[in-house]
Amino acid sequence: MTTFEKIQEIIVDQLDKETEEVQLKTNFREELEADSLDLFQIINDIEDEFDIKIEFDEGLNTVQDIVNTVNTQLEAK
Template identity: 35%
Template structure:
């Protein structure tokens, strides 16, 4: 499974969104109405799923699914 597919699976599960609605361009707050707690839970789950530690400064700048995928690609 590639990074995008795994991220999509996590976002779908945590935010209760159909995987078909999730694209690289999807914005967590605008498209999925995610709040800061949702984003925190997503980060924690992704850290565990990908066995990486995400920097707090970088996490603040994450707005879209593509942001997460690109960041994870850099960390791996």
């Protein structure tokens, strides 16, 4: 399973969305209607899944932003 697929699964579970709704270019607030609390929970779940720490203020607007952040963190390990 790729980084994107794991993150996609977390987002789908957390926001009760369909898999097709969560793509790399999907914007959390505009397209998934996620609020700050939703994003906080998604980031917490991703941190637990990948055993990393994500700064919440890193300008995470799209799924791609989070995938890039996770991949950067994983490469630094």
